Amino acid sequence: MRQVVIWAERRDGRIADVSLETLRKATLLAKDLDGSVAAILIGDGCRESAEELIHYGADQVWLVEDNRLDLYQSDLYARIAAEIIAEAKPEIVLMGGTSIGMDLAPRVAAKLRTGLTAHCIDLYIETIDGRDQLIQVVPGWGGQMMVKITCPDHRPQMATVRPGVMEKGTTDVTRTGKIIPITPAICEDDFRAKTLEMVKEEEQETPLEDAEIIVSGGFGLYGSEGFEPIERLAAALHGEVAGTRPAFDQGWIPESRMIGQSGKTVRPGLFVSVGASGAMHYTTGFLKAKVIVAIDRNPKAPIFDIADFGIADNLDRIIPCLIEQLENQEYTKH
Amino acid sequence: MPLNIIVCIKQVPDPEQFDRITLDPATGAIRRAGIPSITNPLDRHAIEEALLIRERCGGTVSVITMGPPQAKKSVEDALAMGADRGAILCDQAFAGADSLATARVLASGIRSLGTFDLILCGNESVDGATGQVAPQLAEFLDIPHVTCAKKITLDGEAAALVERVIEGGYLRVEVTLPAVISVVKGINHYRLPTAMGIMAAAEREIIEHGCSVCEPDSAVPESPTRVAEVFESSLKRTVEMLSGEPEVVAGELLHRLREMEAL
Numbered sequence: 001m002r003q004v005v006i007w008a009e010r011r012d013g014r015i016a017d018v019s020l021e022t023l024r025k026a027t028l029l030a031k032d033l034d035g036s037v038a039a040i041l042i043g044d045g046c047r048e049s050a051e052e053l054i055h056y057g058a059d060q061v062w063l064v065e066d067n068r069l070d071l072y073q074s075d076l077y078a079r080i081a082a083e084i085i086a087e088a089k090p091e092i093v094l095m096g097g098t099s100i101g102m103d104l105a106p107r108v109a110a111k112l113r114t115g116l117t118a119h120c121i122d123l124y125i126e127t128i129d130g131r132d133q134l135i136q137v138v139p140g141w142g143g144q145m146m147v148k149i150t151c152p153d154h155r156p157q158m159a160t161v162r163p164g165v166m167e168k169g170t171t172d173v174t175r176t177g178k179i180i181p182i183t184p185a186i187c188e189d190d191f192r193a194k195t196l197e198m199v200k201e202e203e204q205e206t207p208l209e210d211a212e213i214i215v216s217g218g219f220g221l222y223g224s225e226g227f228e229p230i231e232r233l234a235a236a237l238h239g240e241v242a243g244t245r246p247a248f249d250q251g252w253i254p255e256s257r258m259i260g261q262s263g264k265t266v267r268p269g270l271f272v273s274v275g276a277s278g279a280m281h282y283t284t285g286f287l288k289a290k291v292i293v294a295i296d297r298n299p300k301a302p303i304f305d306i307a308d309f310g311i312a313d314n315l316d317r318i319i320p321c322l323i324e325q326l327e328n329q330e331y332t333k334h
Numbered sequence: 335m336p337l338n339i340i341v342c343i344k345q346v347p348d349p350e351q352f353d354r355i356t357l358d359p360a361t362g363a364i365r366r367a368g369i370p371s372i373t374n375p376l377d378r379h380a381i382e383e384a385l386l387i388r389e390r391c392g393g394t395v396s397v398i399t400m401g402p403p404q405a406k407k408s409v410e411d412a413l414a415m416g417a418d419r420g421a422i423l424c425d426q427a428f429a430g431a432d433s434l435a436t437a438r439v440l441a442s443g444i445r446s447l448g449t450f451d452l453i454l455c456g457n458e459s460v461d462g463a464t465g466q467v468a469p470q471l472a473e474f475l476d477i478p479h480v481t482c483a484k485k486i487t488l489d490g491e492a493a494a495l496v497e498r499v500i501e502g503g504y505l506r507v508e509v510t511l512p513a514v515i516s517v518v519k520g521i522n523h524y525r526l527p528t529a530m531g532i533m534a535a536a537e538r539e540i541i542e543h544g545c546s547v548c549e550p551d552s553a554v555p556e557s558p559t560r561v562a563e564v565f566e567s568s569l570k571r572t573v574e575m576l577s578g579e580p581e582v583v584a585g586e587l588l589h590r591l592r593e594m595e596a597l
Contacts, residue, residue, distance in 0.1 A: 011501075072505065074469075075478055099500045103481045106466035110434060110473035115558030118433075118464035139567065141355045141461070145364070146567045154558040192478035193509040200503040213597075237597070261463075270596040279353060280567065287569045291596040293587065294573070309590065310575045311583055321584035329588075 002035035003090035007081060008053055009098060010043045018096030020056055022161045024169035025123055026094055027057040032125040033132060040081055044070040054177035056169050064182045071195040072100050080184050082111040090156045092134055097160040109158045115151035116158040121165045143261045143284030164209050164265040206240055213239030213270045216259050219246035220275025220296055227252040229319045230274060236326035244282045260285035275315055278303025335491055336392035337451040339384040340444055343377040343397050343412060345405040349460040357566055373408040376456025380517050382524035384454050385416050394418045396447055400428055400439050413535035414527030421541040427554040437470035438555035442548045455516040457482055468516035479514040480507050484521050
């Protein structure tokens with residue numbers, strides 16, 4: 001039976017969101033291929049996570065446990081994953097495009113001498129010349145182009161998936177599947193690159209990916225009061241603050257708050273863009289927001305082409321009005 | 335301990351002008367005529383890091399690129415920053431190479447340069463942006479790799495201590511040399527070439543190789559992936575413009591958002 005395999009990344013004792021997003025996509029692809037879904041899970045003490053993967057749609061989990069595998073070890077993870085894949089011979093291998101996924105996937109693809117496509121935002125099956133091929137869609141040239149990539153003659157077809165773009169599935173605790181424990185043979189030579197520890201740098205704020213409402217500012221705020229109005233508007237909406245690359249270059253926002261091709265991809269319920277003209281490498285980061293509001297001085301700005309509601313006005317006029325009305329309503333509500 | 339460092343660089347179209355890239359509706363080919371080329375910005379951080387290490391430990395810095403003939407300009411710029419020698423791998427047959435093929439060509443080119451202790455790369459290019467070449471290059475050279483490096487400390491004779499960025503923090507990784515390390519923007523501020531540097535660079539050697547450098551048998555490595563189609567992204571929505579006095583517009587917007595349960 002044809003298989004779709006994912007690598008499930010564990011972070012802080014739980015499965016990373018992007019791995020669940022990837023898993024759901026894998027179940028859809030497997031359905032089209034009339035195949036099954038398997039997951040590779042590497043770590044220490046993670047049987048619960050293996051069961052969780054089954055509840056989310058995996059038919060089978062290779063559970064590779066060892067206390068030396070608790071932290072990501074590039075040499076070993078790559079060797080173990082490549083060995084499992086070489087034996088299972090799946091059609092497709094998907095990994096979440098986190099900083100670690102983007103480190104592991106290329107090395108595994110090189111070991112398997114197969115193709116790998118980075119940062120996919122869509123994946124589907126199409127039959128070309130009688131063979132089922134994985135169509136891998138990636139944004140190119142700063143996001144203004146979309147590129148379809150295939151890997152016609154090599155198997156597995158490998159891709160990394162951009163976090164936040166695909167949807168997570170739902171869990172079903174009654175679902176059953178097979179857990180195959182693997183005890184890897186590990187020797188000193190496997191630690192040429194050795195991860196010694198993970199150092200966390202506390203983020204005070206809600207990660208942007210989890211925000212329901214985001215207010216994002218661009219260079220159009222230059223010359224008015226900078227980012228302060230954005231922060232006040234975000235607070236009045238109970239949302240999070242974000243910005244464009246120029247806003248980051250101005251030092252108005254940290255890199256972790258930057259939206260777009262070189263920053264974060266988000267899909268909030270409401271995205272309010274203020275003072276950004278709407279370059280593709282920015283808008284590509286929030287195209288999947290449920291409702292998009294664009295506010296910019298220039299009525300011809302391309303940002304209005306991708307928005308649901310547009311206000312073309314002087315920012316110094318409209319933003320204070322919005323803040324005031326939001327704050328007043330808050331007051332009347334209480 | 336003096337180190338022989340090799341920096342892999344790539345010439346890319348200036349990302350500031352990506353919006354000038356268009357699609358030929360007849361052929362589906364990318365049109366990027368007139369867009370100037372630059373050295374991939376992250377690669378300049380890699381060159382800078384190599385120069386900083388040479389200043390501390392001694393040794394040599396070589397830069398290598400795979401690209402069309404005009405990519406030689408990026409090698410010259412690196413020499414002007416202070417690199418000791420350069421190499422360009424250039425062959426019609428390399429056109430359209432994917433990351434796997436590129437990594438294999440670079441691995442062959444690097445072997446032809448002699449012994450090395452450390453290979454530095456930018457973490458990704460602004461055009462392809464896959465970030466895949468560094469780990470794949472390491473695989474083909476059979477040495478370890480570390481990506482996303484924000485700090486590199488040389489740890490005695492044969493190892494480096496690397497802080498590699500992950501979401502919400504970083505990993506401390508000890509890696510034996512030789513190794514491939516790819517760097518992120520925060521690792522340093524890169525220097526600009528000086529007039530003296532440009533003059534000195536003119537004297538330095540640039541080695542050129544075609545596909546005869548490829549191992550084994552001078553065969554051009556295969557690219558498993560293909561670009562099946564390029565299309566302009568069309569994710570337009572039908573916008574409703576709200577206009578009038580700001581108080582009215584603000585009220586109308588909030589009313590509509592509440593109606594849609596977006597607030």
